[in-house]
Amino acid sequence: NAGVMQNPRHLVRRRGQEARLRCSPMKGHSHVYWYRQLPEEGLKFMVYLQKENIIDESGMPKERFSAEFPKEGPSILRIQQVVRGDSAAYFCASSQLWGQGLNEQFFGPGTRLTVL
Amino acid sequence: EDQVTQSPEALRLQEGESSSLNCSYTVSGLRGLFWYRQDPGKGPEFLFTLYSAGEEKEKERLKATLTKKESFLHITAPKPEDSATYLCAVQAPSGNTPLVFGKGTRLSVIA
Numbered sequence: 001n002a003g004v005m006q007n008p009r010h011l012v013r014r015r016g017q018e019a020r021l022r023c024s025p026m027k028g029h030s031h032v033y034w035y036r037q038l039p040e041e042g043l044k045f046m047v048y049l050q051k052e053n054i055i056d057e058s059g060m061p062k063e064r065f066s067a068e069f070p071k072e073g074p075s076i077l078r079i080q081q082v083v084r085g086d087s088a089a090y091f092c093a094s095s096q097l098w099g100q101g102l103n104e105q106f107f108g109p110g111t112r113l114t115v116l
Numbered sequence: 117e118d119q120v121t122q123s124p125e126a127l128r129l130q131e132g133e134s135s136s137l138n139c140s141y142t143v144s145g146l147r148g149l150f151w152y153r154q155d156p157g158k159g160p161e162f163l164f165t166l167y168s169a170g171e172e173k174e175k176e177r178l179k180a181t182l183t184k185k186e187s188f189l190h191i192t193a194p195k196p197e198d199s200a201t202y203l204c205a206v207q208a209p210s211g212n213t214p215l216v217f218g219k220g221t222r223l224s225v226i227a
Binding site for chain 2: 004006033035040041042043044045048056059091093103104105106107108109110112
């Protein structure tokens with residue numbers, strides 16, 4: 001009964017490098033969400049995806065950030081040319097279909113990104 | 117714009133001292149209100165979903181209630197292992213929309 005899996009758990013990058021964060025949703029879940037948590041801040045929505053589709057990316061910065069959820073394999077959040085302000089915990093959540101009792105979002109353990 | 121405000125920011129209780137956490141929300145139509153628990157260095161752990169005013173749900177020492185403007189998380193006779201940050205989130209009604217989170221209440225239960 002594997003939950004949402006994220007890797008790596010910790011990622012250190014130097015300014016200007018690329019960061020790739022991976023998320024495998026719970027079995028049977030077809031909706032994936034990415035959230036970012038800054039120190040002393042609440043969780044902020046970034047992007048919502050279904051297989052091969054970006055449904056809502058209104059919370060994701062227009063530059064340097066991109067996300068995908070291919071037909072096969074995990075969802076990927078990609079940050080190009082990282083800056084110190086990108087240092088944060090990035091959480092992935094997944095849910096089942098739309099409908100009462102089926103739309104709870106279950107979170108992974110997060111990836112803690114540190115930009116030096 | 118949907119907003120969630122949690123209070124207090126931090127709460128320190130003696131073991132066995134019951135209390136309540138508040139979550140006030142402003143949302144254009146509520147699909148669901150969610151409570152999560154988050155331990156340091158970990159992801160949020162799902163606790164409850166509430167869908168309509170008057171609804172209540174319980175799990176061990178925790179009880180969540182919902183009105184049209186706010187939700188309460190009641191903690192009865194807490195233990196040190198209940199120490200965590202408790203997060204409240206709301207979801208608007210259209211489909212599987214993203215959650216809007218409050219900043220959380222950091223609960224410390226002292227033995």
